[in-house]
Amino acid sequence: MEKDHLVFVFCNHNDIWFDRLRTKNPIVISYVKGRLRDTPFVSAYRALRESAFSVCTAPVYRWQKRGAIIVNYHGVSPPLTDPDIAIHVPPDLFRKQIRHLKTYYKVVSLAELLDSLEAGYSIPSNWAVLTFDDGFRNNLTYAWQILREEGAIPISLFIITDFIGTNNVFWGDLIPLVVMCCRNQMLRVPCDENSWELRPLHTRRQREFLGIEIVDVLKSIPENKRQPILDEFFLQFGTGEIDEIRSRSSYYNSLSWDEVRFLHSNGVDVGSHTRTHAYMRPELGLKRMQEEIFGSREKIREELGKAPDHFCYPNGTRDDFCELSGRLLREAGYRCGLTTVLGTVQNSADPFELRRQIHISSMARFRTVVAAGKQHYRNF
Ligand SMILES: [Zn+2]
Structure with a gap:
């Protein structure tokens, strides 16, 4: 079966709401990547x-x-x-x-x-x-x-x-914002409770997709194990950078x-x-x-x-x-x-x-x- 066909079947029965993406699902990932490649005409x-x-x-x-x-x-x-x-x-x-x-x-x-x-x-x-x-x-x-x-x-x-x-600010809102706006060109991101990987942030699309993906991974991790991961994740940014990004996004006040x-x-x-x-x-x-x-x-x-x-x-x-x-x-x-x-x-x-x-x-x-x-x- 064509990959696109699988995507259509999935989407027809689920609202694609980024917060709920199961990042390990290749069908969803290919759908999102497809949407991110959209031209203005499409x-x-x-x-x-x-x-x-x-x-x-x-x-x-x-x-x-x-x-x-x-x-x-x-x-x-x-x-x-x-x-x-x-x-x-x-x-x-x-x-x-x-x-x-x-x-x-x-x-x-x-x-x-x-x-x-x-x-x-x-x-x-x-x-x-x-x-x-x-x-x-x-x-x-x-x-x-x-x-x-x-x-x-x-x-x-x-x-x-x-x-x-x-x-x-709720971490689920803060992470996509920081990933989108930070100065880093590479970022260590959690894959699950125990492992991290280095990911590029060269394009706006990479940043957009990665922010969603990190939130989704963190939502699947139990509350008591999530906070140390969040602390480690936020250590990667420059001093005061998060506050500076936050100050440009007053809709989270x-x-x-x-x-x-x-x-x-x-x-x-x-x-x-x-x-x-x-x-x-x-x-x-x-x-x-x-x-x-x-x-x-x-x-x-x-x-x-x-x-x-x-x-x-x-x-x-x-x-x-x-x-x-x-x-x-x-x-x-x-x-x-x-x-x-x-x-x-x-x-x-x-x-x-x-x-x-x-x-x-x-x-x-x-x-x-x-x-x-x-x-x-x-x-x-
Ligand atoms: Zn809420």
Whole structure:
């Protein structure tokens, strides 16, 4: 079978979201390398086909869809360093997406969706819920401003409580940024828990691909073994270089507690995304999981005067939550746990395993994905 054919089969059933690439999968690597070799002409042609496809199919998907959709954003910001390494939607595109939702869907709060779910009511398929993970300052400076201009649109923010008011950046965001912008021409990168290899950084494409690959490797390593590897990795850069790169990418700045209070007092729902962005995998252990789940809840209660009702699992794939985390969330008093497993929220949904759709970097794809509410759509 042709390699390209294999690629197509894989892509047709999985959203290609760089964070989740299994780097040891040669099919995925060949797909990504193929995409990175795209010329502007090929990219424009793909965009045109995707746009035509979405205009034709979105009404049919909307009609077929069952259940509400929860959209998962991170931030809204103009590209400051490099558009390909940001998980932030440009403001113009975000505004278009909000207008699209207002036209074809009813944007409701997460609490309203949970009320219906808990009461056993049928979940309308035109409902949409907006969520923002990680507590970036641009949630206030861009997203909230746009949402306010577009009407009173409810949103839920999920904050990492130890990061609020600090300069901390989640390592999964920092690594692609540093790899893209550093002065090094070669880099030692982890291949797994025990081995490293030297990799070139001569071209922008090499940097882009390597940043993604390193994050993917590190995500597969248990929490207690990851930190020494991260420390060793960051030692390769010049004194102050990381801070200098960081200062050029303000979209990773976190909200302060005053800003969180301001948003909360203006009707924004604030939920927990743990204390340190630890993955809720069984290997984390009871004590650490309790600290993350109970500790973040207590901190939000202290700062806002109200304990959060909602929780969002960091990374959020099927591997990133477990029976223990679900039990602890219930014990702590949360009403739900949001994942990044793709799909809709239907009548029978488990509130502690709510599915979402990730933020989408093109209007055509956004239109298709929110209408389809499922993970298989064409990749162009
Ligand atoms: Zn997160």
